[in-house]
Amino acid sequence: MLAQAQTYPTKSITLVVPFAAGGPTDVVARALGASMSKTLGQGVVVENKTGAGGTLASGYVAKAAPDGYTFLIHHNGMATAPGLYRKLAFNPLTDFEYVGQVVDVPMTLLARKDLPPKTPQELIAYVKAQGNKLTLAHAGLGAVSQLCGMLFQKMVATDLTTIPYQGTAPALNALLGGQVDILCDQTTQTLQHIKAGSVKLYGVTTHERLKSLPDTPTLDESGLKGFEVKVWHGVYAPKGTPPAVVEKFGNALRAALKDPAIVQRMAELGADIVPEAKQTPEGLRSWLKPEIDKWGALIRSAGQYAD
Structure with missing residues (x-):
């Protein structure tokens, strides 16, 4: 395992995006991939695998070889899928290794x-x-x-x-x-x-006003107390991917989030790079379960199911 981590990567890495090219998650993925390629010494290639509200891509990565050459970047859909779909080809809590969160929008x-x-x-x-x-x-x-x-x-x-x-x-x-x-x-x-x-x-929809829209009130301060919704993004690997490989890929991801070009690009998009504590496997793991519970309850109360 140590030898594998020392030589990894020896070929390009695929970062799977569950949505169409040009969409918000795709834009974030391509910016990060370009920066990570410089750190890893191999290309990080974005593959758009659309369909079924993002579950097609998630299921694909869950079943991919756990060799460090296939990763997934996904937004809140990873947390809402268990509530929306009665049958899933994957379990967000058990079928992945977590790399970390990246940006909130x-x-x-x-x-x-x-x-x-x-x-x-x-x-x-x-x-x-x-x-x-x-x-x-x-x-x-x-x-x-x-x-x-x-x-x-x-x-x-x-x-x-x-x-x-x-x-x-x-x-x-x-x-x-x-x-x-x-x-x-x-x-x-x-x-x-x-x-x-x-x-x-x-x-x-944030609890605090945005720097990009400083004169616009939050819905929370406008009478809808507790209203908060943001698009958060996490990066995942297939279950069983060696820890040293996940760490090396994660280190490249965290380096990209400090890249001045990435910082500027995310600011232009109105996206907030998450604090360093959230950029870790534990940061993503501790966030995901409460999000599944939160949105699952709302989805059930609204009777919104995909199947």
Whole structure:
């Protein structure tokens, strides 16, 4: 095992992304992979394996050879899959070795630019009055935009008419075109449209205001106490991957998160590099189980299942 770690890697490494090229997770993966390649001395190649809300990619990596040449980067979907799917080809808690968390991306609550309410408080009152006359878009089953929308409906105690799209881009395009009323989406997708004034922004989903949107209130301070949703990303290896190999790959990942080019790129995307304690296997392990419990309860209460 020690000899393997000393010579590792001897060929390119595949970093599997469960979503389409050009999407938020893909953008993060490609930036990290380019930086890690310099540290590892071998290419880190991103492979997009889409389908089934990210579970196809997760199952693929869970069954891959545990030799250090296949890794997975996934967001909150790793925690929501057990609640959404009655049958899974993998167990997030037992079928992977954990490498660490990487970045968190805040969410924003948006509406079409001509929606009448001017403040978050006015929006909440408007939603309660209009109910299912209003449409709420999301990027598909298991997407963080769906989870954010579910939490919003729960906290305002009102059901809206939800409209799923096949990805973030078409959901956002529907909002920009005025075809839907409300969308909760991450800053990597929305900042440019917010700054251009092509959508109406009501709040951010973090407990603290964002540096990139300092004048925008949090939903928590706007009356929805405890409202917090962010897109978090973790990196995983197949169960049984040698600890020394996981450590070497993890060290390269942590070095990438200190790379000035990565720091700048993540800031441009509105993404926050997680604290060093979260960048470790234990940091990811201790985070995942509570997230599974949290979102599983919400999904069950809403009766949202994929099968």
